[in-house]
Amino acid sequence: MIFDGDTDMWAYAYLKGWKSNENMNFNFYDAHDIRPLSDRASEETVKNALRLRFSSAKQVVVLVGENTKNLYRFVRWEIEIAANARLADHCRQRERGP
Amino acid sequence: MPQTLDLPIIVVNVNGDREMDPNRRPPILRDWVAAHVAFKAKLIQHAAAAIVLVEQPGFNLKLTGLFTSLASALIAWLQVKQHKEIAQSYSVAELELDFIQEQAQYVTTDRELSNFVGDAENAVSREHTLWTARRDRS
Numbered sequence: 001m002i003f004d005g006d007t008d009m010w011a012y013a014y015l016k017g018w019k020s021n022e023n024m025n026f027n028f029y030d031a032h033d034i035r036p037l038s039d040r041a042s043e044e045t046v047k048n049a050l051r052l053r054f055s056s057a058k059q060v061v062v063l064v065g066e067n068t069k070n071l072y073r074f075v076r077w078e079i080e081i082a083a084n085a086r087l088a089d090h091c092r093q094r095e096r097g098p
Numbered sequence: 099m100p101q102t103l104d105l106p107i108i109v110v111n112v113n114g115d116r117e118m119d120p121n122r123r124p125p126i127l128r129d130w131v132a133a134h135v136a137f138k139a140k141l142i143q144h145a146a147a148a149i150v151l152v153e154q155p156g157f158n159l160k161l162t163g164l165f166t167s168l169a170s171a172l173i174a175w176l177q178v179k180q181h182k183e184i185a186q187s188y189s190v191a192e193l194e195l196d197f198i199q200e201q202a203q204y205v206t207t208d209r210e211l212s213n214f215v216g217d218a219e220n221a222v223s224r225e226h227t228l229w230t231a232r233r234d235r236s
Contacts, residue, residue, distance in 0.1 A: 011112040011137060018139045026139045028146070059149055060105045061142070062127070065112045069124045079126050082105040 001032060002078045003063035004071055011063045031057050046074065054081055106149045107132040110142055184229075191225040 003012055018026040031053035041049070054060075060082040062068070068075060109132045111119050118134040133149065135141040198218050205211050 008112055011110075014137075015142075024139055026143055054105070057105060059108060059146055061108045061110055061146075062124070062132075063110050063112050063137075064119065064122050064124070066122065069122060071124075076124060076126055079107070079124060082107055083126065 001028075001030065001061050001063070002075055002082075004065050004068045004075065007067050008063050008065040011065065028061070029057070043073065047077065050074070050078060051081070054078075106153060108142065108145045108149065109134045110137055111135070112137045114138075116141075187225065187228055191221060194221045 001012060001015070003009075005012075015026075015028065016030070018024050019028060019030075060079075062075075062079060107127070109118070109123070109127060111122070111134065113119070113122070114136050116134075116136045133145040135145045195218065198214070198221060201214055201217070205214050
């Protein structure tokens with residue numbers, strides 16, 4: 001789950017709420033539960049933890065809010081990690097043809 | 099250089115938009131094929147399930163055939179819709195001409211005859227104008 005923690009935490013909280021609601025058929029594997037981070041963690045520590053989280057993920061959900069596009073240090077970096085391999089794979093497939 | 103992984107992406111617009119929002123979307127996602135959905139539990143769950151299906155080894159959906167069929171169905175639907183419009187329009191014109199025909203028995207003067215002919219021509223003219231407009235549109 002990639003999102004702007006300053007502005008869109010409410011949306012993430014909603015998802016967790018839906019997940020815990022027995023009357024809703026909504027479920028997701030929350031990689032945020034793996035190695036929780038403190039606010040004082042260094043950038044490298046955070047990125048290491050995020051790499052660990054990605055290694056167990058099957059899909060990535062990006063919550064796009066008002067300020068998401070302006071966040072480069074973590075949000076963009078996380079999307080890059082998820083997207084680059086597939087972009088490269090897509091380009092290779094296009095070069096090879098149908 | 100970041101480590102890269104091979105993960106499908108679901109983009110959820112927290113403002114509720116169902117489609118990709120070019121004003122809010124992070125630039126890196128511009129050229130990226132991702133599922134863009136609104137902030138609804140069912141939509142997110144369906145997108146995730148669809149991705150799981152598409153990611154299955156051996157899954158090879160021929161989208162060209164699907165889109166061709168959808169386009170054919172859309173054209174057929176539009177033509178049926180247009181046929182209904184024409185049928186309704188002709189019914190209205192028929193009623194109007196019937197009504198005008200009823201007036202014929204009350205025509206006694208040249209002035210009334212002129213008005214009667216004028217009404218009949220206008221009714222046909224309206225229908226002709228509508229028909230021409232529909233033909234230009236189709």
